[in-house]
Amino acid sequence: MSTLTTLTNQTELAYLDNNATTQVDQAVLQEMLPFLSEFYGNPSSIHRFGSQVGQAIEKAREQVQKLIGASHASEVIFTSCATEASATAILSAVEAFPSRKDIVTSVIEHPATLQLCQMLERKGYTIHWIGVDQRGRLDMEAYKAALSDNVAIASFMWANNETGSLFPIRGMAELAKQHGIVFHTDAVQVAGKLPIQVADSGIDLLSISGHKFHAPKGIGALYLRRGAKFRPLLRGGHQERGRRAGTENSSGIVGLGKAAELAMQSIEQDSARIKLMRDRLEMGLLARVPNCFVTGDPKHRVPNTSNIAFEFVEGESILLMLDQHGIAASSGSACTSGSLEPSHVMRAMEIPYTAAHGAIRFSLSRFTTEAMVDQVLAVLPGIVEKLRMLSPYWDVTTNQPASESFSPVYA
Amino acid sequence: MWNYSEKVKQHFFTPKNAKAVDHANAIGDVGSISCGDALRLSLKVNPDSDVIEDAGFQTFGCGSAIASSSALTEMIIGRTIDQAMSISNQDIADFLDGLPPEKMHCSVMGMEALHAAVAQYRGEEVAEEHEEGELICKCFAIDDALIKRVVAQNKLETLEDVINYTKAGGACAACHEKIEWVLEECLGAPLAEPEPVKANPAGATSIVARIRIIEQTLEQVRPQLQADGGDIQLSDVDDDMVFVSLTGACSGCGLSAGTLAMIEQKISQALGETITVYPVGAASLA
Numbered sequence A: 001m002s003t004l005t006t007l008t009n010q011t012e013l014a015y016l017d018n019n020a021t022t023q024v025d026q027a028v029l030q031e032m033l034p035f036l037s038e039f040y041g042n043p044s045s046i047h048r049f050g051s052q053v054g055q056a057i058e059k060a061r062e063q064v065q066k067l068i069g070a071s072h073a074s075e076v077i078f079t080s081c082a083t084e085a086s087a088t089a090i091l092s093a094v095e096a097f098p099s100r101k102d103i104v105t106s107v108i109e110h111p112a113t114l115q116l117c118q119m120l121e122r123k124g125y126t127i128h129w130i131g132v133d134q135r136g137r138l139d140m141e142a143y144k145a146a147l148s149d150n151v152a153i154a155s156f157m158w159a160n161n162e163t164g165s166l167f168p169i170r171g172m173a174e175l176a177k178q179h180g181i182v183f184h185t186d187a188v189q190v191a192g193k194l195p196i197q198v199a200d201s202g203i204d205l206l207s208i209s210g211h212k213f214h215a216p217k218g219i220g221a222l223y224l225r226r227g228a229k230f231r232p233l234l235r236g237g238h239q240e241r242g243r244r245a246g247t248e249n250s251s252g253i254v255g256l257g258k259a260a261e262l263a264m265q266s267i268e269q270d271s272a273r274i275k276l277m278r279d280r281l282e283m284g285l286l287a288r289v290p291n292c293f294v295t296g297d298p299k300h301r302v303p304n305t306s307n308i309a310f311e312f313v314e315g316e317s318i319l320l321m322l323d324q325h326g327i328a329a330s331s332g333s334a335c336t337s338g339s340l341e342p343s344h345v346m347r348a349m350e351i352p353y354t355a356a357h358g359a360i361r362f363s364l365s366r367f368t369t370e371a372m373v374d375q376v377l378a379v380l381p382g383i384v385e386k387l388r389m390l391s392p393y394w395d396v397t398t399n400q401p402a403s404e405s406f407s408p409v410y411a
Numbered sequence B: 001m002w003n004y005s006e007k008v009k010q011h012f013f014t015p016k017n018a019k020a021v022d023h024a025n026a027i028g029d030v031g032s033i034s035c036g037d038a039l040r041l042s043l044k045v046n047p048d049s050d051v052i053e054d055a056g057f058q059t060f061g062c063g064s065a066i067a068s069s070s071a072l073t074e075m076i077i078g079r080t081i082d083q084a085m086s087i088s089n090q091d092i093a094d095f096l097d098g099l100p101p102e103k104m105h106c107s108v109m110g111m112e113a114l115h116a117a118v119a120q121y122r123g124e125e126v127a128e129e130h131e132e133g134e135l136i137c138k139c140f141a142i143d144d145a146l147i148k149r150v151v152a153q154n155k156l157e158t159l160e161d162v163i164n165y166t167k168a169g170g171a172c173a174a175c176h177e178k179i180e181w182v183l184e185e186c187l188g189a190p191l192a193e194p195e196p197v198k199a200n201p202a203g204a205t206s207i208v209a210r211i212r213i214i215e216q217t218l219e220q221v222r223p224q225l226q227a228d229g230g231d232i233q234l235s236d237v238d239d240d241m242v243f244v245s246l247t248g249a250c251s252g253c254g255l256s257a258g259t260l261a262m263i264e265q266k267i268s269q270a271l272g273e274t275i276t277v278y279p280v281g282a283a284s285l286a
Helices: A026-036 A048-068 A082-096 A111-122 A140-146 A169-177 A250-288 A315-324 A344-348 A370-390 B006-013 B063-076 B081-085 B089-095 B101-121 B144-154 B159-166 B176-186 B207-227 B256-271
Strands: A076-079 A102-106 A126-130 A151-157 A182-186 A205-209 A220-224 A292-294 A305-310 A359-363 B026-032 B037-045 B052-060 B135-137 B230-238 B241-248 B276-279
Touching: A026 A250, A048 A076, A048 A205, A048 A250, A076 A082, A082 A111, A082 A151, A082 A182, A082 A205, A082 A220, A102 A111, A102 A140, A111 A126, A111 A151, A111 B230, A126 A140, A140 A169, A151 A169, A169 A182, A250 A292, A250 A305, A250 A359, A250 A370, A315 A359, A315 A370, A315 B006, A315 B063, A370 B052, B006 B063, B026 B101, B037 B063, B037 B101, B052 B063, B063 B089, B063 B101, B081 B101, B089 B101, B089 B144, B101 B144, B101 B159, B135 B176, B144 B159, B144 B176, B159 B176, B176 B207, B207 B230, B207 B241, B207 B256, B241 B256, B256 B276
Parallel strands: A102 A126, A102 A151, A151 A182, A182 A205, B241 B276
Antiparallel strands: A076 A220, A205 A220, A292 A305, A305 A359, B026 B037, B037 B052, B230 B241
């Protein structure tokens, strides 16, 4: 018997941590199941067992092609995850352009990019770490200054996973083109949430992850513009036309394809509905809870994400109390991750410690309901108040902060 | 989410003595908001009997920080100061049916707050910040005196233990080497006397010993580099790779490849093994 506690049929649960991972869509699951049972052939085999799986993979490739607006299905390579896709992109450029020893990226990237670039830095590459302002907007002047003929690749996330803030990727890609620089974007938090059209952009490489938009974990994809110089990360078999060796995760690929198709069908309606719920949640919290503010760029962000910093409380404590009420969210604070500092994103935006430790991320999906939003609005103000009453930095007699509060000024 | 015991959850969700004690005559403040947790412990002590008649806490921090604070107050009310002072951070953790290893620093915070409050009650002069010892971890403002105390009380043996129990080194990691030195001192390993750099035919053993030899080698070449307006810093050691940053005139110098080759040869000779020296930029993620 399973030792896991089932979470289904508990209608009071509110899952608002969709930037971490999403629920697999039932339609995706149904599409995948035959590829975990009767269609078990190796797609590289020429017999019928293999060829029918191979055909399903090519169908999925076309579905992903449509999601990202690529010109050719063959520009899509399936990977195990977005981390592999991004590593493939960056290491490919480094190997393909050995005379170029510079890399340009930002200080708020996902660890998949950050740690890879730090490793390359130790190997002697010069990494241009581009900073952000308090709203999480890229220092475009520093970005332009870093571009040169020495740069092998510019790699930037399209939307930040903590705040949802968007970088102006298309314009950045065009600037990179002027120096012949390979441009890669980690579009994990954008795929399925906003329309993507890589065909008419300067983007050479783009990473996505299935489990961020209702496909299962363990499947990702890399867009590789036709004609771009490329070196595979995994060498061996001839899968993916030699660009990614390794037997395909057939069921995962089929699931990713179906999830891409579903996202394409409803991306505009879903985004509009999700944004309305997100904004209602956000405005409700800002109105009900004193001394809190939205981090990131409120105007330019994906529609599903809201990161709110609650001053003078610590994120893990908030999450524990939310969890007690059946609400799942996420914290950029320290203790939840095992690290002890606030997230590198909060630090890079110079969010003061009084607020950075209490930053909570709410991320919605098409399965989020109005009732879930109501649930958060009903319980979170009381949680913050309770924790503040425990805090030495809160004056219980005046119900005001005992020390200086932070008021972000957004130019 | 952490796998907390039922007792930790109980003390977190329904904490005991969460208050500032009226007419407190002993207050201990530890931690800070920048560190992510802080505790103010207030006590009302009977001056005739030294019995702690009331205790309250105000804590900014995670679930285990709040639970540890609550547990501490429960443990000390009704005890004399001397009895309370015999409580260790492990006792706090045991009272809560254990804490995750990464959260043991929350129990240490409770113990430190108690010591600070008692010192104030006794009118003892509390040492200025880091007056006791050398500042080791700048991120969390932790000195070697605290590390040594916690290492001794909890019989810690590894860098990871020190991070879990004190938070020192839990952020930027720049102080890990220093922590290992303090740890080595506590564990009684040979230290202090700088050993002459010599070939090690058997190959250097511990990472600490290897780093020391590398540092000593760099110290030998440093005056020469400084005379030319440059300098060198050790950045990282990873297996057979040594990463250094050249600064000043050495950075971008046309002869830096030759300099690095010379340093590589000297370090290889000193370690008794073949290593490769890689130059890295001085600036990284701040």
